Amino acid sequence: MLTTLLLIPIVTAAALFLGFGNRTWAKGSALLQLALTLALWFRYDQAKAGYQFIFETNPLFPGVDLRYSVGVDGLSLVMLLLTALVTVTAVWFLPQLEKRANLFDGSVLLISAGATGAFLAKDLFFFYAFHELALVPTFLLIGLFGSGERQAAAWKITIYLGVGSIVLLAGLVDLLMALPVSSRTFDLQALQQLGAAHMIPAAAQIRPWFLLTIGFGTLISLFPFHSWAAPAYASAPTPVAMLHSGVLKKFGLYGMVRLVLPFLPDAFHQPVWGNYTAQDLLLIALLGNILYVGLVTISQRKLDFMIGYSSVMHMGYIFLGLASLNLAGLSGACLLMFAHGLSVAALFAVSGALRDREGSLNFDKLGGASKSVPFLGICFAMAAFASIGLPGFANFASETMVFFGGFSPGATSFQKTATILALWGVVISAVYMLRAYKAVFLGQPTASSAKWTDLAGGARFALALLPLTLLLGGVFPRYFLSYLKPTLEATLR
Amino acid sequence: MPMFPPISLEILVLALGFILLLAESFSNSTNKRGLAHIAIFCLGWIFAISFFTASAPATVAPGSYWNFYSGDGVSLVFKRIALLTTIGVLVLALDYEAALAKLLPSAHVGAGTGEFYILPLFTCAGLMLMASAVDLVMAFAALELVTISFYVLVAYARRSHASLEAGVKYLILGALSTGFIVYGVTWIFGLTGETHFTKVAEKLAHLRGDDTAILFAFLLILVGLGFKVAAVPFQSWVPDVYEGAPTPVTAFLSVGSKAAGFLLFLRVLEPFLGVHSILPKVLQVLALVAGATLIFGNLAAMPQNSLKRLLAYSSIGHAGYLLTAIACIGAGGGLLLGVGATVGYYLFAYMLMTLLAFAVLTLVSVNSKGEDIQHFNGLSKRSPFLAFAMVVAMSSLAGVPLTAGFYGKFLVFAQIIQAHHWVLLSLGVITVGAGFYYYFRVVAAMYWHDPQETAPISVAPLSKITISLLIASIFYFGINPNPVLSALRTSAPSVAAAAH
Numbered sequence: 001m002l003t004t005l006l007l008i009p010i011v012t013a014a015a016l017f018l019g020f021g022n023r024t025w026a027k028g029s030a031l032l033q034l035a036l037t038l039a040l041w042f043r044y045d046q047a048k049a050g051y052q053f054i055f056e057t058n059p060l061f062p063g064v065d066l067r068y069s070v071g072v073d074g075l076s077l078v079m080l081l082l083t084a085l086v087t088v089t090a091v092w093f094l095p096q097l098e099k100r101a102n103l104f105d106g107s108v109l110l111i112s113a114g115a116t117g118a119f120l121a122k123d124l125f126f127f128y129a130f131h132e133l134a135l136v137p138t139f140l141l142i143g144l145f146g147s148g149e150r151q152a153a154a155w156k157i158t159i160y161l162g163v164g165s166i167v168l169l170a171g172l173v174d175l176l177m178a179l180p181v182s183s184r185t186f187d188l189q190a191l192q193q194l195g196a197a198h199m200i201p202a203a204a205q206i207r208p209w210f211l212l213t214i215g216f217g218t219l220i221s222l223f224p225f226h227s228w229a230a231p232a233y234a235s236a237p238t239p240v241a242m243l244h245s246g247v248l249k250k251f252g253l254y255g256m257v258r259l260v261l262p263f264l265p266d267a268f269h270q271p272v273w274g275n276y277t278a279q280d281l282l283l284i285a286l287l288g289n290i291l292y293v294g295l296v297t298i299s300q301r302k303l304d305f306m307i308g309y310s311s312v313m314h315m316g317y318i319f320l321g322l323a324s325l326n327l328a329g330l331s332g333a334c335l336l337m338f339a340h341g342l343s344v345a346a347l348f349a350v351s352g353a354l355r356d357r358e359g360s361l362n363f364d365k366l367g368g369a370s371k372s373v374p375f376l377g378i379c380f381a382m383a384a385f386a387s388i389g390l391p392g393f394a395n396f397a398s399e400t401m402v403f404f405g406g407f408s409p410g411a412t413s414f415q416k417t418a419t420i421l422a423l424w425g426v427v428i429s430a431v432y433m434l435r436a437y438k439a440v441f442l443g444q445p446t447a448s449s450a451k452w453t454d455l456a457g458g459a460r461f462a463l464a465l466l467p468l469t470l471l472l473g474g475v476f477p478r479y480f481l482s483y484l485k486p487t488l489e490a491t492l493r
Numbered sequence: 494m495p496m497f498p499p500i501s502l503e504i505l506v507l508a509l510g511f512i513l514l515l516a517e518s519f520s521n522s523t524n525k526r527g528l529a530h531i532a533i534f535c536l537g538w539i540f541a542i543s544f545f546t547a548s549a550p551a552t553v554a555p556g557s558y559w560n561f562y563s564g565d566g567v568s569l570v571f572k573r574i575a576l577l578t579t580i581g582v583l584v585l586a587l588d589y590e591a592a593l594a595k596l597l598p599s600a601h602v603g604a605g606t607g608e609f610y611i612l613p614l615f616t617c618a619g620l621m622l623m624a625s626a627v628d629l630v631m632a633f634a635a636l637e638l639v640t641i642s643f644y645v646l647v648a649y650a651r652r653s654h655a656s657l658e659a660g661v662k663y664l665i666l667g668a669l670s671t672g673f674i675v676y677g678v679t680w681i682f683g684l685t686g687e688t689h690f691t692k693v694a695e696k697l698a699h700l701r702g703d704d705t706a707i708l709f710a711f712l713l714i715l716v717g718l719g720f721k722v723a724a725v726p727f728q729s730w731v732p733d734v735y736e737g738a739p740t741p742v743t744a745f746l747s748v749g750s751k752a753a754g755f756l757l758f759l760r761v762l763e764p765f766l767g768v769h770s771i772l773p774k775v776l777q778v779l780a781l782v783a784g785a786t787l788i789f790g791n792l793a794a795m796p797q798n799s800l801k802r803l804l805a806y807s808s809i810g811h812a813g814y815l816l817t818a819i820a821c822i823g824a825g826g827g828l829l830l831g832v833g834a835t836v837g838y839y840l841f842a843y844m845l846m847t848l849l850a851f852a853v854l855t856l857v858s859v860n861s862k863g864e865d866i867q868h869f870n871g872l873s874k875r876s877p878f879l880a881f882a883m884v885v886a887m888s889s890l891a892g893v894p895l896t897a898g899f900y901g902k903f904l905v906f907a908q909i910i911q912a913h914h915w916v917l918l919s920l921g922v923i924t925v926g927a928g929f930y931y932y933f934r935v936v937a938a939m940y941w942h943d944p945q946e947t948a949p950i951s952v953a954p955l956s957k958i959t960i961s962l963l964i965a966s967i968f969y970f971g972i973n974p975n976p977v978l979s980a981l982r983t984s985a986p987s988v989a990a991a992a993h
Contacts, residue, residue, distance in 0.1 A: 017881065117766055139937075143940070155930070162929035163922060177911060
């Protein structure tokens with residue numbers, strides 16, 4: 001069943017590359033993927049921790065527990081739902097192309113397949129491999145179909161992520177090497193149990209911690225490894241920006257939760273530089289995301305760059321939740337991964353739709369759009385309010401939990417200070433999001449914006465999916481958390 | 494099922510070579526393509542036979558050839574690599590015929606191309622013998638068979654100055670490196686009185702006296718084989734020779750001669766690893782050479798505009814990864830597999846992806862009158878099939894997961910981390926980043942830029958099948974490397990064992 005979920009986009013992409021089919025196939029594939037994910041979602045037994053729907057082959061390496069194996073637990077299921085939702089919206093925002101439409105559509109599906117595979121994988125190797133597989137179509141699409149400085153952006157993202165992946169690979173191998181020979185395995189489920197058993201002495205945790213945090217951090221655009229993200233998202237074609245910032249970037253966070261927290265919890269409290277612990281360094285880095293990148297975001301004059309930087313900034317909150325090392329913070333972080341993915345994808349969708357209509361996304365050139373394109377305006381407003389953290393949206397629920405996590409009784413004073421500083425980020429994001437909304441949608445319509453036409457029917461439904469799910473998550477966060485809780489409890493044990 | 498003695502494979506290849514050579518000289522037909530087809534067909538059969546070989550006898554009689562010949566699993570894997578490479582090279586040679594004809598002083602298209610299809614068979618026999626050689630003299634003789642046939646092949650395009658220049662360079666440096674190897678062999682023989690690897694190892698381990706002599710012998714061999722595998726600082730011939738040689742020959746050089754060189758390197762290295770007093774120094778030298786090779790190969794590949802030169806530098810870079818794995822040999826305790834299996838698998842993956850890259854390069858160069866990256870501009874419009882093949886080859890060379898090349902890099906990195914060789918690890922990370930840049934430049938050219946010529950490229954059926962098979966194998970072995978790894982494991986290379 002899970003392999004089918006993975007094969008749907010891959011087979012469709014292969015067919016498209018070979019010249020069969022057309023855009024309807026891509027849409028069908030995305031809908032099928034969503035349907036299957038929902039089926040999994042409702043058939044999953046959320047009371048149980050651990051993986052379900054497991055399928056695995058024999059070992060692929062002689063004498064090593066490395067095999068193709070897939071399975072889902074609550075966390076991966078939430079990420080799969082995110083992937084499927086964003087894929088559906090992304091497919092409806094595929095641009096009209098005269099030539100090479102199949103290359104474009106197939107590559108977009110491959111990116112989605114890469115994310116799906118990474119979240120499905122129950123084996124460390126495939127977890128890593130599927131994510132990196134998405135690198136090639138991303139490179140092609142940004143360079144070929146992007147806008148602005150597209151080729152420079154494509155190079156930047158590819159080399160950054162390529163190097164980040166290799167650091168990550170080194171970290172993964174180092175982590176495995178730190179385990180006793182007899183218990184070295186690539187199976188994530190077995191690894192989870194090993195993590196609970198605290199197999200690695202505290203002093204030996206530092207090196208893999210750094211390798212993994214830098215590796216994953218580069219993929220997540222953790223400050224100071226973030227500079228690839230905003231230009232790449234600004235230049236990328238809309239569906240690529242949506243999938244990459246919304247879904248693929250969450251892979252790194254997912255990996256942090258899967259590997260770093262259960263295996264290397266003691267590393268957080270090890271002093272690494274004077275009196276500063278690894279946790280303090282992480283907090284400084286994430287404050288860089290929230291405050292420094294937040295201010296950078298305010299100064300942006302173009303909508304796509306602003307959204308790109310805001311997505312980098314919000315990674316700081318998720319890291320804040322991870323660094324709290326308690327259930328409240330971690331649940332908040334995981335729910336925020338889901339919520340942020342949806343809201344940033346919706347923002348990129350709207351900004352892409354505007355780019356199709358105007359060409360330039362400079363705030364000076366835009367204005368009064370809500371009169372001619374009210375639907376886009378509403379969606380943008382909802383996604384923007386969500387990402388500020390307005391009550392009623394999933395982002396609010398999760399950010400609140402992240403902040404509670406930061407103030408938990410066990411928190412160090414440094415952590416509390418960092419959390420207070422991070423709270424200011426909410427103000428920063430309110431400033432830039434509201435300003436952007438005002439600049440684009442309010443005020444006097446410009447000459448061109450008065451003539452715009454709103455989204456067509458199918459794309460409306462596809463786009464509406466995202467803010468509606470955010471609302472659902474904001475009203476019933478407990479429902480989503482019920483999926484996450486058993487997994488996360490096992491992670492922190 | 495009848496079982497064939499392993500040496501029958503080499504005999505069959507040699508016999509095939511001689512028969513075709515004779516047939517070629519007595520036939521009046523100017524169309525030599527038939528020869529290549531026969532050779533490909535027969536090599537395919539020999540490849541099939543390689544799966545039905547008998548194992549070595551338990552006791553070896555003093556005069557028998559088993560004294561200098563080994564039929565272990567590793568040698569069989571390398572023989573298969575040699576056979577597959579030769580088949581691939583012959584397919585490339587067929588595609589290259591049109592370009593080659595212009596570079597030969599002959600009246601008809603195809604005249605004078607006969608030996609171009611037959612000489613690779615002798616190279617192949619040399620590679621196969623080298624894979625099985627467990628005696629210094631035997632290894633040397635096999636190495637010379639390979640090298641001498643390459644001298645001819647590199648300079649085959651007689652009207653091309655580049656080809657002639659490449660031939661001369663290859664000849665001079667090849668002869669020089671041969672001299673180093675012979676001198677090294679002489680030292681080893683002088684120290685031990687033996688030429689068989691195992692006996693040399695025994696004698697060396699119990700040798701009393703000055704280590705300097707052993708180190709000197711090791712360095713001579715290192716220099717000699719360093720030339721063959723293109724390790725820095727013995728790499729200077731590579732770019733020019735690769736660029737000048739006819740493209741199929743470049744592919745052959747890049748894959749075949751490297752694979753054989755590395756296997757020989759592992760076998761010769763083994764006796765020295767047994768000498769504990771010099772082990773740290775040996776590993777230090779190896780790490781130095783490996784690091785330099787990694788850095789030089791990968792960084793120098795970045796600014797190249799000719800794809801052939803780029804692949805030449807990338808081949809140096811890959812030699813760097815292989816040497817890196819070898820330099821980590823003393824780490825002990827295998828996470829995954831020993832160094833021998835790492836090198837074996839890496840070379841196998843390298844064969845697949847390099848042949849694929851050269852196959853596309855041959856077709857593009859024949860159709861575009863050039864071998865620069867700019868001649869690949871817009872290839873996705875001229876031939877989506879070839880462009881896709883090249884994307885697979887480049888991704889695999891860069892080490893993107895789910896392609897065969899990734900497992901190779903993965904195994905190498907596992908070795909480095911196991912050995913706690915942090916300098917080499919950081920060099921590896923930097924060079925992989927560089928690799929992403931220069932390999933993806935080709936992808937960028939094919940998809941981002943508009944073509945200079947718009948004529949579609951037609952691909953012959955045989956080439957199409959070969960390219961499709963290579964693509965399929967890259968993906969297959971990128972997901973399931975088990976067939977190759979277990980074949981290598983059936984007789985775990987004694988190198989890894991010796992180090993522990």
